[in-house]
Amino acid sequence: MSSSSSSAPQRPSGKRIVRIRKPGRESETPQTTGSAVPAALAADALGYSLLLAARALAAVHAGRSLNEALARLAGEPAAARAAAQDVAYGVLRGYGRGEFILGRLMAHPLSHAETQALLLAALYRLETRPDAAPMVVDQAVAAAGELTGRALQGVVNGVLRNFLRRREELLAEVQRDDVAHCQHPSWWLARLRRAYPQDWPRIVAAGNSPPPMTLRVNARRIAVGDYLGQLQAAGIAAATVGSAGLRLAAPLPVDRLPGFAEGWVSVQDAGAQRAAELLDPAPGMRILDACAAPGGKTAHLLERADADVLALDVNAARTRRIEDNLRRLGLTATVRAADCLAVDTWWDGRPFDAILADMPCSASGVARRHPDIKTLRRESDIRKLVHTQAAMLDALWPLLKPGGRLLYATCSVFVEENAGQIDAFLARRTEARRVGEEQWLPDDGHDGFYYALLQKA
Ligand SMILES: C[S@@+](CC[C@H](N)C(=O)[O-])C[C@H]1O[C@@H](n2cnc3c(N)ncnc32)[C@H](O)[C@@H]1O
Numbered sequence: 001m002s003s004s005s006s007s008a009p010q011r012p013s014g015k016r017i018v019r020i021r022k023p024g025r026e027s028e029t030p031q032t033t034g035s036a037v038p039a040a041l042a043a044d045a046l047g048y049s050l051l052l053a054a055r056a057l058a059a060v061h062a063g064r065s066l067n068e069a070l071a072r073l074a075g076e077p078a079a080a081r082a083a084a085q086d087v088a089y090g091v092l093r094g095y096g097r098g099e100f101i102l103g104r105l106m107a108h109p110l111s112h113a114e115t116q117a118l119l120l121a122a123l124y125r126l127e128t129r130p131d132a133a134p135m136v137v138d139q140a141v142a143a144a145g146e147l148t149g150r151a152l153q154g155v156v157n158g159v160l161r162n163f164l165r166r167r168e169e170l171l172a173e174v175q176r177d178d179v180a181h182c183q184h185p186s187w188w189l190a191r192l193r194r195a196y197p198q199d200w201p202r203i204v205a206a207g208n209s210p211p212p213m214t215l216r217v218n219a220r221r222i223a224v225g226d227y228l229g230q231l232q233a234a235g236i237a238a239a240t241v242g243s244a245g246l247r248l249a250a251p252l253p254v255d256r257l258p259g260f261a262e263g264w265v266s267v268q269d270a271g272a273q274r275a276a277e278l279l280d281p282a283p284g285m286r287i288l289d290a291c292a293a294p295g296g297k298t299a300h301l302l303e304r305a306d307a308d309v310l311a312l313d314v315n316a317a318r319t320r321r322i323e324d325n326l327r328r329l330g331l332t333a334t335v336r337a338a339d340c341l342a343v344d345t346w347w348d349g350r351p352f353d354a355i356l357a358d359m360p361c362s363a364s365g366v367a368r369r370h371p372d373i374k375t376l377r378r379e380s381d382i383r384k385l386v387h388t389q390a391a392m393l394d395a396l397w398p399l400l401k402p403g404g405r406l407l408y409a410t411c412s413v414f415v416e417e418n419a420g421q422i423d424a425f426l427a428r429r430t431e432a433r434r435v436g437e438e439q440w441l442p443d444d445g446h447d448g449f450y451y452a453l454l455q456k457a
Pocket residue numbers: 272290291292293294295296297298312313314315318338339340341358359360361
C-alpha cells in the first residue's frame with residue numbers, strides 16, 4: 001500500500017486517519033508555497049476512498065492489473081476499500097470518458113499520475129453522485145492535499161468546479177466523441193463494427209454495464225429447484241438459466257448465499273457454464289483441462305460426471321485456487337502446475353477422450369468484469385494471443401483419441417481468436433471436424449464467450 005496511508009497515525013479510538021492540509025484557495029494555479037495546515041482525512045471520509053481509488057487507478061495506468069492494484073489496498077479499512085473499488089471499476093469501465101472531459105478542462109494531463117487519477121475518480125463520483133457535488137469537490141481537494149500538499153489542490157479544485165459549471169456542454173461533447181461515448185479503445189470498436197455490424201452497439205453497451213451475478217448449482221449436493229427454494233427462503237431473488245444456473249436479481253457477497261461454504265454453489269457466468277454442457281462428460285472419461293485455473297469449468301465437469309480429470313495450469317499460484325475450489329465442492333481431480341505446450345514434461349502418453357482448451361485470450365467478452373483490460377490491452381496483443389492459441393491447439397490435438405472431442409473456448413468476441421482461429425486450424429488438420437460452434441455476445445444475462453467443439457476422425 002501507499003506510503004502515506006501505511007504511515008497513517010492512529011487516533012486513540014483506533015480509527016485510521018491520514019494527515020491532510022486544508023484546501024487552498026479556488027484557483028487553477030498550482031500552489032507551491034505556504035504552510036500546510038494539518039487536518040484529518042478520516043478513513044470513512046469520501047476523500048479517503050477517492051485517494052485509494054486514485055492510487056489503484058494510477059497503478060493500472062502504469063501497467064498493473066486492477067486485481068493487483070486493489071490487492072495493494074489490503075491493509076485499508078473494508079468500507080474505504082469497497083468504496084475505492086467501486087470508483088476504480090467505474091472509472092475503468094468508462095474508458096476514455098473521464099480522460100476526454102479532462103482534456104477539455106486542462107491544457108495537458110498532470111505529470112503527477114496519482115493526482116491525475118484522482119481527478120478521474122472525482123469526476124466519476126460527481127457524475128454518479130451529483131447530489132453530493134460540493135462534498136465531492138471538497139473531499140477531492142483534501143485528497144489532493146494528501147498526495148502533493150498544496151501544490152495541486154488549486155488545480156483539482158478549479159478543474160472540478162469548471163466541470164460542474166460546464167457540465168451540460170461537456171456531456172454533449174462526450175456524445176459526439178466516439179471513444180468517450182462508447183468507452184472502448186478505437187481499435188477495439190473498429191473490430192466490433194467490422195465483425196458485428198448490427199450487434200456492436202449492444203456489445204459495447206453490455207461491456208460498459210455492471211455484470212450479472214450467476215450461480216452454478218453443484219448437482220452432487222443439491223438440485224437446482226431446491227436451491228432456488230433456499231434462495232427464496234433467504235429473500236434472494238433469482239431465476240434459472242441453463243441446466244445448472246441461477247441468475248441473481250442483484251449481486252451479493254458469497255457469504256450471504258445459503259450453503260456456499262458447504263459447496264452447494266459456485267459463482268460462474270451463464271456463458272461459462274456452457275463449456276461443461278457442450279463437452280458433456282460421462283463417468284470414467286479421461287479428460288484433460290489444459291488451462292484450468294481457477295477451476296470453474298473443471299469443477300463443473302466433475303459435478304456432472306465422475307470423470308478422470310487432469311487439470312493443468314501454467315500458473316502455480318492459480319493451480320492452488322483449483323485445489324481450493326475442488327475441496328469446497330467435494331470434488332477430485334489431478335491438478336498439476338505445468339505448461340500445456342511442453343507436452344513432454346507432463347503427459348504420460350495415454351490419449352484423452354476429451355480435452356477442454358479454455359484459452360488465454362483478450363477477454364474482450366468479459367471486459368465489464370475486468371475493466372482494466374480496456375486500458376491495458378494493446379491491439380498488438382491480439383496477434384500474439386492468436387499465435388499462442390494456435391500453438392496450444394496444435395500441441396493438444398495429438399493427445400486426443402480418434403473419435404474424441406476437443407472443446408476450444410475463449411471469453412472473447414474478436415473473430416481472430418474464435419471462428420477465424422478454428423477455420424485456420426481445420427485447414428491445417430483434415431482429420432478435425434467442427435461439430436458445434438457458439439458465439440455468445442455479452443448482454444444483461446451473460447458474458448461473451450466462444451466455443452468450438454471439434455471431433456477427431
Ligand atoms: C481463461 S483462463 C482459464 C479459466 C478456467 N478454465 C476456468 O474456467 O476457471 C486461462 C488460463 O490459462 C492459463 N495458461 C496460460 N498459458 C498456459 C499454458 N501454456 N499452459 C497451461 N495453462 C496456461 C492461465 O494461467 C489461465 O489460468
